[in-house]
Structures are given as structure tokens and as C-alpha cells.
Amino acid sequence: MSTSKTAGPAAGSGSGTATEARAARAALPLVFDAPRRAMPPAHLADLSPEQRRAAVAELGLPPFRADQLSRHYFGRLEADPAAMTDLPAAVRDRLRDALLPPLVTSVTELSCDDGATRKTLWKAHDGIRAESVLMGYPDRATVCVSSQAGCGMACPFCATGQGGLRRNLSTGEIVEQVRQAAAAARDGVLGEPTRLSNVVFMGMGEPLANYKRVVDAVRRITEPAPAGLGISARGVTVSTVGLVPAIDKLTAEGLAVTLAVSLHTPDDELRDTLVPVNNRWKVAEVLAAARRYADATGRRVSIEYALIREVNDQPWRADLLGRMLREQLSARLVHVNLIPLNPTPGSEWDASPLPVQEEFVARVRAAGVACTVRDTRGREIAAACGQLAADSTP
Numbered sequence: 203m204s205t206s207k208t209a210g211p212a213a214g215s216g217s218g219t220a221t222e223a224r225a226a227r228a229a230l231p232l233v234f235d236a237p238r239r240a241m242p243p244a245h246l247a248d249l250s251p252e253q254r255r256a257a258v259a260e261l262g263l264p265p266f267r268a269d270q271l272s273r274h275y276f277g278r279l280e281a282d283p284a285a286m287t288d289l290p291a292a293v294r295d296r297l298r299d300a301l302l303p304p305l306v307t308s309v310t311e312l313s314c315d316d317g318a319t320r321k322t323l324w325k326a327h328d329g330i331r332a333e334s335v336l337m338g339y340p341d342r343a344t345v346c347v348s349s350q351a352g353c354g355m356a357c358p359f360c361a362t363g364q365g366g367l368r369r370n371l372s373t374g375e376i377v378e379q380v381r382q383a384a385a386a387a388r389d390g391v392l393g394e395p396t397r398l399s400n401v402v403f404m405g406m407g408e409p410l411a412n413y414k415r416v417v418d419a420v421r422r423i424t425e426p427a428p429a430g431l432g433i434s435a436r437g438v439t440v441s442t443v444g445l446v447p448a449i450d451k452l453t454a455e456g457l458a459v460t461l462a463v464s465l466h467t468p469d470d471e472l473r474d475t476l477v478p479v480n481n482r483w484k485v486a487e488v489l490a491a492a493r494r495y496a497d498a499t500g501r502r503v504s505i506e507y508a509l510i511r512e513v514n515d516q517p518w519r520a521d522l523l524g525r526m527l528r529e530q531l532s533a534r535l536v537h538v539n540l541i542p543l544n545p546t547p548g549s550e551w552d553a554s555p556l557p558v559q560e561e562f563v564a565r566v567r568a569a570g571v572a573c574t575v576r577d578t579r580g581r582e583i584a585a586a587c588g589q590l591a592a593d594s595t596p
């Protein structure tokens with residue numbers, strides 16, 4: 203399919219040239235392999251139930267201690283050994299040292315939306331920063347977690363991408379963001395006590411570039427307590443900019459999580475600069491992989507589209523997006539999630555005006571494809587991925 207700028211009337215607007223110039227100014231290399239930095243100490247949440255029993259046995263303790271520890275950590279969301287009073291004090295100390303080292307500590311908490319949105323900046327053992335955002339709704343809560351410190355995907359409009367990749371987060375560091383969010387929601391930090399029902403991997407990083415740790419984290423999050431946190435796989439969303447082999451690997455895992463593809467434009471010409479990984483895997487290849495995922499899991503794929511003023515918001519792009527999704531994914535297997543861009547301070551990238559956004563939505567829907575605008579919770583606390591960490595990383 204032709205995806206060139208001549209595909210529609212807005213192509214001659216000059217916006218493509220301006221975009222390419224902006225992106226070229228900000229061009230960074232793609233980084234798939236994280237720099238070698240010391241990973242955090244081993245943690246209970248890194249381990250499967252069998253591995254936990256083996257780790258406890260290595261400490262000279264009976265296997266049931268692993269199950270007791272798991273019940274506290276995953277079932278009661280308790281990570282302070284001092285509160286585990288059914289364990290003898292000496293055992294508590296040994297288990298804490300071996301399996302419950304503190305992995306992430308909160309350095310900044312910001313809230314907005316009348317307290318219903320809460321952003322946490324975490325510091326890891328080596329000083330690197332990552333962030334998560336907890337959002338409360340009337341009967342549930344969602345947490346958006348980071349999978350890497352920084353990101354190597356170099357999207358020019360993204361604060362995290364501009365900072366580069368510091369390192370992968372461990373499974374334990376990812377699960378800890380979720381456990382602490384679940385405990386905070388239960389304890390009423392958002393107002394009323396709420397159950398954490400949804401986890402979205404849309405914070406800092408490209409989740410599928412940290413594949414094994416992310417998949418292990420998904421297992422810990424979704425397995426029933428005490429093996430895991432017991433959050434329904436249907437409530438978990440893993441996003442990607444389109445790492446095709448990793449999408450296929452995820453398809454084969456048999457996890458019923460939602461796949462979200464950050465497409466941001468339907469044409470290769472613009473996507474090559476807007477989402478640089480497109481130089482590796484083109485739009486058609488990414489959509490084909492998404493189709494395989496949807497066919498195998500029966501789950502609708504979410505197409506994420508950050509709407510950027512005069513960059514990717516033209517009517518012809520909406521038409522092309524709707525048509526491509528209908529033809530390549532089928533309308534029944536896809537949903538478009540439009541995200542009004544949250545501009546970073548000093549950035550040339552800006553959100554589209556409301557009438558442009560509304561026309562975009564209408565055109566995608568006219569193609570028979572479901573399309574909604576994501577709520578922009580947390581805008582005033584810089585909740586776009588990476589902004590807080592980018593401001594504070596030493």
C-alpha cells in the first residue's frame with residue numbers, strides 16, 4: 203500500500219518536511235541491548251514458586267517458609283519482614299537479607315485530579331530513576347509501570363526516549379511497582395480504598411526490549427496468590443513500538459494480556475522518523491504480527507496513537523489508518539486509543555487542537571474501527587512517560 207506523502211491532500215502542507223527536520227535534529231541511535239550495569243540483588247518477586255522453595259532450602263529452611271513468605275508478599279502485599287509475625291525472628295532476618303532486599307524507594311510523590319492520580323518517582327539501588335502512575339476510578343485502580351530506566355527506542359517526541367536507555371529493570375523492580383501500587387490503592391491513598399485491577403506497561407521503556415523480565419513480571423502479576431498478585435490477565439496491557447520477533451514470541455507464551463501497539467502514524471515515511479524502530483520493522487509487518495497475536499489470543503489489539511499537531515493529525519492519515527486497520531487487522535480485532543500529546547517543557551511537539559482531534563476520531567470510526575480518546579489524567583504532574591525522571595535523573 204502506498205503510504206507516501208502523496209497519499210493525501212495534507213501531504214503538501216509541508217508538515218512532513220518540518221517533522222523530518224525536527225526529528226533529524228533530535229535523532230538518536232536505536233539501542234536494543236541495555237548498557238551493562240549492575241542489576242539489583244535477587245528478590246522473591248524474581249522467582250517462580252519452585253525457585254522460591256529452592257532459594258529457601260539453600261538457606262537451610264524448610265520449603266513451607268517460602269510459601270509463608272509468598273503469602274505475605276503476594277497475598278497481603280506485605281514486604282516488611284517485621285510484620286510477618288508467624289515467622290520466628292531469626293528466620294525473618296535471614297529471609298529479608300536473602301529474598302526481600304528493598305529494590306525501589308519512593309523519592310517523589312505527586313498527585314493531581316483531586317488526589318485520584320498519583321505519580322511516584324522511584325530510586326533503585328544504583329540511583330537510577332523510574333516512575334509509575336496510579337490512577338483511581340470509582341471502583342478500581344490502574345497502575346502504569348516502567349519496564350526500563352530510560353528507553354533506547356529514540357522516539358523524538360518523547361522525554362524518555364531523548365534521555366536514552368540507562369538499564370533494564372529487573373522482574374522484582376517491575377513487580378515492586380505493582381505491589382506498592384496495589385497496597386497504596388487498598389490503603390486508600392487515592393481517597394477510598396480501591397482494588398488494583400489493571401496494570402499497563404506504558405511507563406518508561408520498551409517492554410518487549412526487556413522481554414524475559416517483563417514476561418516473568420506478567421506471570422508474577424497474574425498468577426493467583428500466593429504464587430502471584432492475582433490480577434486478571436485481561437487487566438494487563440503490554441505495549442510495544444513494534445518489535446516484531448518479540449510480538450511473535452509473546453504470542454507463543456499463551457498469556458491473555460492485551461497487546462498495545464504504539465503506531466502513531468499509518469505511513470512508513472513519517473513513522474521512519476517518528477518511531478525510529480520502523481526502520482527495522484515496517485508498519486505492514488507490525489500490523490501482521492499484531493494480527494497473529496489477536497488471532498491466537500482472541501484479544502483485541504489496542505493501537506496507540508499520540509496525536510501531534512500538524513505532524514500526524516491530518517484527515518488523510520485518519521482515513522489511511524482506519525482503512526489499513528480494517529483490512530489488515532479486521533475491525534473486530536482492533537481498537538484505536540488516541541492520546542492527546544502531553545507536551546514536554548521546551549518541546550516543539552504539541553497536542554492537536556480539539557476540532558482536529560474530533561475529526562480524526564470521526565474518520566477512523568467511519569472506517570468501522572473503534573476509536574476513543576484516552577483520558578489525559580495527570581497532565582499537570584508531567585505524567586507523560588519519563589518527564590519526572592528526565593527532570594530529576596542525576
Ligand code: SF4
Pocket residue numbers: 353354355356357360361362363364405406407408443587
Ligand atoms: S515513546 Fe515509548 S518507545 Fe518511544 S522512546 Fe518513549 S518510552 Fe521509548
